[in-house]
Each structure stands twice: as structure tokens, then as C-alpha cells.
Amino acid sequence: MSGCSGGGSHVSPTTVAVTTVTGKMNRRLVRINDFFVSLVDGEGTPLTFVRSGDVPKVELNDPLIGHRKLPPTYSDTDIHNLTAFLVTLK
Numbered sequence: 515m516s517g518c519s520g521g522g523s524h525v526s527p528t529t530v531a532v533t534t535v536t537g538k539m540n541r542r543l544v545r546i547n548d549f550f551v552s553l554v555d556g557e558g559t560p561l562t563f564v565r566s567g568d569v570p571k572v573e574l575n576d577p578l579i580g581h582r583k584l585p586p587t588y589s590d591t592d593i594h595n596l597t598a599f600l601v602t603l604k
Contacts, residue, residue, distance in 0.1 A: 526577050532563055533571040543574065 530543040530553050541553035541561065551572050552562040563570050576582070 528574065528576045528578075530575070531573040533573075534563070546572070546574070 528543045529540055530546065530551060531538055531540045532551060532553065539553075539561075541555050544552040544554050544560065546552070549565055550562055551565055551570075552560060554560050565572070
């Protein structure tokens with residue numbers, strides 16, 4: 515898209531705090547689902563934990579959570595109006 519710069523802003527990665535019987539660690543999230551949580555430390559060392567219910571305890575810190583929750587709130591009319599506005603910018 516012309517006229518748009520590709521830089522200038524930086525968003526921190528999603529991090530995860532995993533608490534096990536041996537302690538708590540905060541690392542960058544790689545993948546999470548109902549069965550596993552995978553993370554990586556600053557040196558690139560991967561760690562994966564098997565999840566069973568609430569064990570281990572997992573706390574996500576997603577700096578973009580507000581943005582991720584927004585699209586489902588848009589109505590068809592909102593999208594139509596946004597598209598109509600964007601057409602006027604040609």
C-alpha cells in the first residue's frame with residue numbers, strides 16, 4: 515500500500531508467566547492450547563509444559579488484547595461505512 519510506512523512502532527511480544535511446583539518464570543509465548551504451553555527465553559531456549567486443567571498455572575500478558583477483542587464488535591454497517599470512507603481516500 516503506497517503512502518504507508520512499515521516501521522516506527524514496536525509492540526512487545528505476548529509473554530506468559532508459568533507457575534510450577536519449582537517456581538514461576540516469565541518468558542515469550544510461542545504457542546498455547548488446552549494441552550501445551552510453549553515458551554522461549556531470551557537466548558532462544560524453548561520450553562514446553564504439558565497442561566492438565568489449571569496445572570501449571572498460566573498467566574498471559576498480551577499487549578494487543580484490546581485490538582484482538584475489537585473486530586467481533588463491528589457490525590455489518592460499521593464495515594460498510596469504513597469501506598465507503600476508505601474509497602473516498604483514493
